[in-house]
Amino acid sequence: MALIVQKFGGTSVGSIERIRLVAGIVQKTLSSGDQVVVVVSAMAGETDRLVKLAHELSPDPPEREMDMLMSSGERVTSALLAICLNNMGIPARSMTGRQVGIKTDNVHTKARIESISSEPLAQSLEAGIVPIVAGFQGISPQENVTTLGRGGSDTTAVAIAVAIGAQRCDIYTDVTGVFTTDPNLVPQARKIDRIAYEEMLEMASLGAKVLQTRSVEFAMKYKMPVRVRSTFSDDPGTLVTEEEKGMEQIVVSGVTLDKNQAKITVSDVPDRPGLAARLFEDISGHSIIVDMIVQNIGQDQMTDISFTVPRSESRKAERIALDFSKEIGAGEIRVKEDIVKISIVGVGMRSHSGVAARMFSALAKEGINIVMISTSEIKISCLIEDRYAELSVRTLHKEFELESRSLPNGQPHLSGN
Amino acid sequence: MALIVQKFGGTSVGSIERIRLVAGIVQKTLSSGDQVVVVVSAMAGETDRLVKLAHELSPDPPEREMDMLMSSGERVTSALLAICLNNMGIPARSMTGRQVGIKTDNVHTKARIESISSEPLAQSLEAGIVPIVAGFQGISPQENVTTLGRGGSDTTAVAIAVAIGAQRCDIYTDVTGVFTTDPNLVPQARKIDRIAYEEMLEMASLGAKVLQTRSVEFAMKYKMPVRVRSTFSDDPGTLVTEEEKGMEQIVVSGVTLDKNQAKITVSDVPDRPGLAARLFEDISGHSIIVDMIVQNIGQDQMTDISFTVPRSESRKAERIALDFSKEIGAGEIRVKEDIVKISIVGVGMRSHSGVAARMFSALAKEGINIVMISTSEIKISCLIEDRYAELSVRTLHKEFELESRSLPNGQPHLSGN
Structure with missing residues (x-):
């Protein structure tokens, strides 16, 4: 009992x-x-x-x-x-x-x-x-x-x-579980039987939207097993649980796509300590969540700072960046909205090298240019032009062999509804 | 303030x-x-x-x-x-x-x-x-x-x-106040400017349905003035308050009609003390609310007991009466549903005699037969055949001159909605 x-x-x-x-x-x-x-x-x-x-x-x-x-x-x-x-x-x-x-x-x-x-x-x-x-x-x-x-x-x-x-x-x-990617984009998407809390967190915050992020954090903190399953099917669903030790780990568990991104670039920022911190303080002070951040020092002690925000906040973020730029004497602000973020997630990345290179190369082979890159221990994200969104998902889903394992109960699709 | x-x-x-x-x-x-x-x-x-x-x-x-x-x-x-x-x-x-x-x-x-x-x-x-x-x-x-x-x-x-x-x-x-009767039945119905708690109680429980009865009881107990008025008009509405002393009292304030009545008669009940009490204990034990009760002793120490219940409860009440009749050796049960209750209400009845006679006579003049009568200090109710329902309301409304006073602000009708 x-x-x-x-x-x-x-x-x-x-x-x-x-x-x-x-x-x-x-x-x-x-x-x-x-x-x-x-x-x-x-x-x-x-x-x-x-x-x-x-x-x-x-x-x-x-x-x-x-x-x-x-x-x-x-x-x-x-x-x-x-x-x-x-x-x-x-x-x-x-x-x-x-x-x-x-x-x-x-x-x-x-x-x-x-x-x-x-x-x-x-x-x-x-x-x-x-x-x-x-x-x-x-x-x-x-x-x-x-x-x-x-x-x-x-x-x-x-x-x-x-x-x-x-x-x-x-x-x-109303879905049978967590999938390797959006089955609407890739019909071969496979339901995941078991996923680690950390992976689920990355999947959810990247747009998988099956579980509220905080519920997964809570479950992880207290090691509470969570099963995501459909009310309308007997499929056992996906068990979200602790990382399995001792088993050979799958390198990549899923591919996610986030279309709600806008990229803002502040050009020609003087390379003085603390300037970037001030910019992001200004932005978070307006309750805007910044996702990816890239800074590259060029010549002349000047740097471009690029970051992404939810697309609905891009105008607001642009105004803040403009004020910042005027104040510190930086250059123009560029906003780019025709971009999406594609990510691969997997706890196996921790023990496998070369995953990022394999991702970049697979995208390059399809002629997909990478605008920004951001990596964490179990996730690699690339900002790409939005016209390549679906192609990049299919490409990476195939590259990391997410569709090749057997389907345990013939229910690879979203149950709909 | x-x-x-x-x-x-x-x-x-x-x-x-x-x-x-x-x-x-x-x-x-x-x-x-x-x-x-x-x-x-x-x-x-x-x-x-x-x-x-x-x-x-x-x-x-x-x-x-x-x-x-x-x-x-x-x-x-x-x-x-x-x-x-x-x-x-x-x-x-x-x-x-x-x-x-x-x-x-x-x-x-x-x-x-x-x-x-x-x-x-x-x-x-x-x-x-x-x-x-x-x-x-x-x-x-x-x-x-x-x-x-x-x-x-x-x-x-x-x-x-x-x-x-x-x-x-x-x-x-959604109405401008309490009316002398239902304006849908009598277009000349007049809004009452001021009404005593007791009258309002009789009006409400008799079907005027403007205020929940318990709210009026509460207001009466604590002498809280209550104004009933329309959200959709500037009319000051009807003030429900204490009986005005010292003013000449209007004999009848309103005429109400209750169509939700059924009459049940238990015939040939032996005239022994306590039998009627037992019948009504049985009925109230089934949460049925009895309204009017009439008992007439005939010859042979036998009596007919008649009472009214909400029409939706008539079958249930009939079964209870039947059990009672079998048990005590009374006669048949008769159920009559084609009846309505017409009532006149007014605190002025307390100090005016002949009100009941005037009511009965007005009804008789229209050929309306009275099936049962019940009276209280400020209310007289008659059970009549339902085909006379509207006629009896119009007759009594006119008889007690409820339409004759001037209309204070030309709003005699329900505001609709």
Whole structure:
């Protein structure tokens, strides 16, 4: 008998029929002898609907009010699923973030969990009542409702799994798992059976978008195994877990593409210590997240500094860079938006040399020019022109033999929906 | 400077445009120098939508879960109105039943308020922040969300007005006030400027449906003046308040019609003490509300007992009466559903004699037969055949000269919507 947290995303609870389907999964798990704590998201589209209403009333709604507004969707789903389970003869009760004892900081719309009391859930389980937790929400020190940011229900689920000492956290979604790359781009993309937390983090933050990044960080910190699987299929999904020791490691686990990039270059920056730091302080002071940074010293003690930001922030970043340039006497600002970032990810890179060279060479063979490069221990990213986006994904997916292993259950594609 | 509670019903907050309209009313009240606490209902249709979802999942959803589900609608409205007001430069914050400190008993879906802490609202007002309270909800001793029954936001508003010592509670709705009768039946129906709590209670429970009965009881108990008025008009509405002493009293204030009646007769009941009591214990034990009761002793120490119940409960009541009849050796059960109840209401009846005779005679003149009669201090009700429903309303409305007084501001009709 295991204790398992099962989290169901918005599309999994998007209709009455699907809520019934989810109740069936819970029932099946219970009848196999396991204990279950359920975490649910708002019904698909509901959060967007509420946000839209708010923005019709105000361009800049107070974040405390947004949290009050948005947290209602998960409450509805948790009550509906509890109603459905009770009707099937399974005692179940909805629980809000407050009732579970999810205490967060005071940062509305992107709060962080500070503590979870294991007692309310333990009491419910002991009484034989399945807790159906409204995900995405907690309560601030001021007793206001907070939300954990987009995808926050994943973090709720993992944090609860840690708090109650669950054996595993299952994240039910509308895809069968994590893929080697986007199956829409490469039909031969393969579902990954097992992936290390570190790889998942790189995949997620690079745009794989299956799990909220913070939930993976949380799982990694507490070594909580997380299984990503589909509500609409029996496929066992992808297990996100610790790096396997002793096995021969796959060098590259996946290829990801990020189209939301813009490159900004500040030219002719005097090569004085501290100038680059000041530029990036200015930019982060405006809450713009900088991704890649490259600096090359040229002749004459002048240097060009290039960096990438989310494309929606490029105008704002350009203005900041312009002010910076005027102030320190640098040259012109160049903005380039017709670029994408292609990355390969794999813990195996740590023990394999020549991976970067192989990547660059494969791209070069296709005539794809590399604009910027950035590397980490388990990831290599290249900025390239956007017209080569799909070609580069296919090229690297093939180069690192991601499609060549056998397909364990003939389900290489996204389940759709 | 007065302290006023303003409550806005579902149709008043049924769209983004209407929420803006409501915000304008709050703004206007504030700029006249008054302090305001706002109470809101769920957007029109939202509660019904949620109830429908629940009933698709279960014929008999647990009431605790229904409360969790239904209470979400008011939270959404309170957040949206707070967002709108803040955008207009008016500091405002949504508050849940829990945050306001509305403690109820544990009777889910029809909880009663046990206490309200005045402190959270006083703190907000002192800080110059308009509290926008989610109506209809409170919190049980077990810290579960409870709801106060249909129309419960009215009760929230009056209870808050009492708790904070407000000068008045304004209930904004989609009609301009309380009318002498249903304007759909009698175009000459007149808006009542001022009505006594007792009259309002009789009007409401008889089907006038403008205010939740419990809110009027609450207002009467604490002598809180309540003004019923329209969100969509400047009409001052109807003031529900204490009976005016010293003025010449109007004999009849209004005529109401209740079409949701069924009459059940148990014939040939032996005339032994305690038998009638047992019958009505059986019926109330099944949570059926009995309205009128008539018992006539005939010859042979036998009696017929007739009573009315809501029409939807007539089959259930018939079965109970049948069991009772078999057990005590009474005669057949007769059910009559083609009947309605017509009532006249007025505190002036207390000091005027002959009102009942005048009512019966007016009905008789139109050939309307009276099936049952029931009277109280300020109300006389007659059960009549349903084909005479509209005729009887028009007849009594005219008989008691309800249409003859001048119309103060030319708005005799329901504002629609």
